[in-house]
Structures are given as C-alpha cells and as structure tokens.
Amino acid sequence: MSGTLRGILEAAARGVFPPPDGGVTVVRQHSPRDAGVLAFTAHSVVFTDEDEGWVRAALGALDCDGLAAAMNPRFLAGFMERTGRANDTVDQLSVAGPLPGPAPLALTETDALAHPRIATSRRRRDEVRAWTADGGLLVLGRGVGGRLEAAVEVDEDARHRGLGRALATAARHLTTEAVWAQVAAGNARSARAFQAAGYRPVGAEALLIAREG
Numbered sequence: 001m002s003g004t005l006r007g008i009l010e011a012a013a014r015g016v017f018p019p020p021d022g023g024v025t026v027v028r029q030h031s032p033r034d035a036g037v038l039a040f041t042a043h044s045v046v047f048t049d050e051d052e053g054w055v056r057a058a059l060g061a062l063d064c065d066g067l068a069a070a071m072n073p074r075f076l077a078g079f080m081e082r083t084g085r086a087n088d089t090v091d092q093l094s095v096a097g098p099l100p101g102p103a104p105l106a107l108t109e110t111d112a113l114a115h116p117r118i119a120t121s122r123r124r125r126d127e128v129r130a131w132t133a134d135g136g137l138l139v140l141g142r143g144v145g146g147r148l149e150a151a152v153e154v155d156e157d158a159r160h161r162g163l164g165r166a167l168a169t170a171a172r173h174l175t176t177e178a179v180w181a182q183v184a185a186g187n188a189r190s191a192r193a194f195q196a197a198g199y200r201p202v203g204a205e206a207l208l209i210a211r212e213g
Contacts, residue, residue, distance in 0.1 A: 003027060004027060004028070004030070005027050005028070005029070005030045005045070005047045005144070005145040006030055006145040006146055006147075008025075008027070008038070008045055008145075009144070009145045009147050009180075010178075012040070012095065012202050012203070013095045013097075013147075013178035013180075013202075017040045017041065017043070017202070017203075018040055018043040018045065019043060020040075020041045020042035020043055021042065021043060022042050022043070022066050022067050023043055023044075024043070024044045024045070024046060024055075024056070024059060024069070024070055025043070025044070025045045025046070026045075026046045026047075026048070026052040026055050026056070027045060027046075027047050028047070028048075028049055029047050029048060029049050030047070030144065030145045030146055031146075032049075033124075033209070033210065034047070034143070034144045034145075034207065034208075034209070035047060035048045035049070035050075035079075035083060035085060035207075035208045036048075036087075036144070036205060036206050036207040036208045037070045037071060037076070037079075037205070037206045038093070038203055038204070038205050039068075039070060039071050039203050039204040039205070039206075040202065040203040041203070042067055044069070044070035044071065046070055046079075047144075047145075048079075048083070050082060050083060054082065058075055058078050058079070058082075059075060062074060062075060071090065071204065071206060076206055076208075079208060080208060083208060084210075084211060085208035085209055085210055085211065086208070086209055086210075086211050087206055087207065087208050087209070088184075088207075088209075089184045089185070090184075090185055090204055090205070090206045091182035091183055091184055091185065091204065091205045091206075091207070092182070092183045092184075092185055092191060092201055092204060093180065093181075093182055093201070093202055093203045093204060093205045094180070094181045094183065094191075094194050094195070094199035094200060094201045094202060095178050095179065095180050095181070095199060095200065095202055096172055096178065096179050096181075096194075096197065096198045096199040096200065097172070097178055097179075098172050098173070098175050098176050098177060098178070098179070099169070099172040099173050100173075101173060102173060103169070103170035103173040103174065104166050104169055104170060104173070105133050105134075105163075105166045105167070105170060106133060106134070107131035107132070107133055107138065107170060108131060108132050108133075109129065109130070109131050110130050110131065110132050111130075112130070112132075115130070115137070117130075117137055117139055117151060117153045118130045118137075118139055121139045121141050121151060122141075123212075124141075124143060124209065125141030125142055125143045125149060126141060126142045126143075127141055127142045128140070128141035129141070131170070131174075133163070133166075133167060133170075135154060135155045135157070135161075135163055136152065136153060136154045136155065136163045136164070136166075136167050137152065137153040137167075138150065138151075138152050138167045138170055138171055139151045139152075139153075140171060140174065140175070140179075143180070143182075144180075144205070144207065147178070147180045148175055148177055148178065148179050148180060149179075149180045149181065149182065150168060150171040150179050150180070150181050151181075152164055152167040152168055152171075152190075152193070154167070164189070164190065164193030165193045165194075165196040165197045166197075167193075168181065168193055168194045168196075168197035168199065169197040169198070172197070172198070179199075181194045181199050182205060182207070185204070
C-alpha cells in the first residue's frame with residue numbers, strides 16, 4: 001500500500017484498497033488545509049501532520065470496536081480539539097472514471113464567485129471551475145490529496161427530472177481522470193444521483209477543516 005494519502009486515493013480509484021485487517025494507517029497530510037479520516041472496509045487511514053504516537057494512543061484509549069475506532073465520535077472530537085479544526089459531517093466517498101465525448105446536457109462555464117456553492121468550493125478546493133445548466137450547477141476542484149472532486153446543486157423547481165444525475169455524469173465528461181464525490185450520509189437524494197451516474201461507493205470520510213475567523 002502506498003505510504004502517501006494521494007497514493008492511497010489513486011489506488012482506491014482503481015479498486016485497490018488497504019488490506020481489510022482491522023488496522024489503521026497514519027499518513028501525512030497532502031496539504032496544510034486538509035486533515036481527517038478515511039474509512040475503507042475494515043481499515044482506516046488517518047491523514048494528519050500530528051504525531052503518529054498521539055493518534056495511536058488516542059485510538060487505543062477508546063473502549064469500542066477497533067474496526068470503527070477512527071470514526072468514533074470521541075476520537076474525532078479529540079482529533080478536532082488537538083488540531084483546532086472542525087468537522088461538518090461524515091461523508092460517503094464515491095469515485096467514477098472519466099467518460100469520452102460531450103456532456104449529456106448543455107453547460108455554460110461561469111465565474112459567479114459569490115454563488116454559495118462556488119464560494120464554499122473555493123475555500124475547500126483548488127483550481128475550482130463551475131458550470132451552470134438549466135436549473136443546476138456543477139463545480140469541479142482539487143480537494144483532499146489533490147483528487148478531483150465534483151459537487152452539484154439542483155434548483156428546487158428543477159428536481160425529479162434526472163438533472164442531478166446528468167450533472168454528476170457531465171463531470172465525468174469534463175476530465176481525463178477519476179472524479180470523486182463526497183455526499184453526507186443522510187443525503188439520500190444526492191447519493192442516488194451520483195450512484196445513478198456511475199459513481200461507486202468506496203468508503204467514508206471525516207474531513208477536518210480549519211476553523212474560520
């Protein structure tokens with residue numbers, strides 16, 4: 001298994017995962033911005049610039065199933081306190097390969113930086129680009145480990161028409177590399193859209209972000 005966060009993610013995009021041995025791998029952050037935990041089947045990856053000894057001591061102090069220790073709320077709370085970071089949610093992590101040809105709907109690139117979805121992406125990703133469609137928005141940018149991440153938004157009056165799926169599919173036509181999606185575990189509508197667009201779930205992620213202000 002690669003010893004870097006980027007290498008682990010690139011392998012996962014190819015369907016190659018850490019061994020399901022109940023273990024925890026600790027790697028350095030890819031960038032100062034992103035720290036957190038990846039949970040694959042029976043193996044977790046903690047990416048942080050904190051001392052590995054602290055990570056393993058904090059995990060060892062938990063009275064819980066070792067398979068879930070790195071996603072245990074008490075560990076995450078301690079991780080946040082240690083680093084001064086915050087966490088919004090635990091996301092389902094999915095990935096899909098690129099597709100040839102044009103996108104399945106008309107897209108117009110936009111630089112509407114004040115749009116909330118674009119503004120959030122610019123705080124959490126690099127090289128952000130955005131496209132509008134009739135009733136929707138697609139954003140691509142480089143996030144955790146330098147991976148290409150997609151986010152979509154559908155207007156309320158444009159829902160139930162397959163637009164979310166079309167936007168998620170369009171992301172695969174706009175690149176020549178794997179595209180990742182982070183979806184909150186409770187956001188079933190978004191999860192269905194990405195799965196219908198061919199994204200396969202590979203794990204879960206708790207991203208720790210720097211507190212604003």
